[in-house]
Amino acid sequence: MGAAALVVSAMPAQAFAAPAAGDPADVIPGKGTSTPSLVDGIREGVKASGSAADAARGHLADKKSRYRIADPARDLKPVQAVTNGAAETVRLQQKHHGVDVLGGQYVVRMEKKDGKRVVTGTSGKYFTALTTGTTPSVSEELAVQRAVGATLAQVGGKRLGTKAKPSLKGTARGLVVLPKGAGVLTHHVTVRGTDPATGQPVLHEVYVDAKSGYPVLQYSGIKTFGTPKAAPAAGGVKADAGEAKAPGGPAKHPGVAGSGVKYDGTTVELGLFFDTARG
Structure with a gap:
């Protein structure tokens, strides 16, 4: 089962004190x-x-x-x-x-x-092991560039060549701490645009490490409960009515509604799909 949702890695477990005697909880x-x-x-x-x-x-x-x-x-x-x-x-x-x-x-x-x-x-969830600093070493401008580049690579920009690159624009959303280990300080960037291979809109949430300048988390913010009809790609690839197929990739069948977490902590609905390549 594949999902357009984010997964936050758990931190090393810490000792947890049991409630005091007589505590009704x-x-x-x-x-x-x-x-x-x-x-x-x-x-x-x-x-x-x-x-x-x-x-x-x-x-x-x-x-x-x-x-x-x-x-x-x-x-x-x-x-x-x-x-x-x-x-x-x-x-x-x-x-x-x-x-x-x-x-x-x-x-x-x-x-x-x-x-x-x-x-x-x-x-x-409240993460008690966070100790990371909150002063970035990488500028917002560089973070936006890296986020756009990562999104371009994910939607197939390298495969499309120079004549059909999607038009993507990144918007910096501020600093966010990812709760992994002692915490990872990141720039949150929203990337929007259009994928010319499918004609579908692109909306990716990308988190760029504010120390190294490289993306550490990325997911789509578009709800995909149904299977939209894909526009013919340059090679004439056309999706069947019952499935969505990425150019050069495996068929993905529509599944059930899932959820993910936005940068402000709110839960949003996301589409889950079955990847036939993984059985």
Whole structure:
């Protein structure tokens, strides 16, 4: 099964302390982090006044021995708060020295009723092993050039020759930390354009190492739930109605909806496909 989604490598596992005696929480440790991936079965009081986001971060700060988040007010930025009756759900984006951490999001679930508020559970990913610096050695301009070049190579620019190169443009989106090992500081670049071999739009999210200047992560941001009709390529290649076939590559059959993570930590829908070359 192939997927147009990103995969963030897990960091080396760290020791995780079990909840103290008498703690009512069911805690599932996270992989490669000291912060649990799930805390459930709790009803712990938290400040009822103020915003849900402040209450959520206050809970994480009060339970530092459980969550191992040094400063939730500094390192977690509220990105979404949803209220449904008495239920409140707050989604928080992890920051590393002010820089977004790709895939680093933590959710706090609460209930607010009759002037009281309790936390009922938490879940998500918060990476505790990050130590990378946040000062880039590579300029945004060079990162954009490298991102466009990497996208060109992936959509077949080398195979098309000089007369049919796609028109691609890169836009710098800022610094992002990839949570691999101690963290990898990257420039996030969005590359847009058109692939002349298929007539299809190109939208790639590329992460360029801000120290070395080379792409370390790249994926398509285009949803592909169906199989669009491909424009005839220079060699007369035409896709059948039941499958999409990249020029010179294996047939890819449409599959099911999947998901990936954008640079700001939000989850987006992505198409999954079956690669016949891999069986």
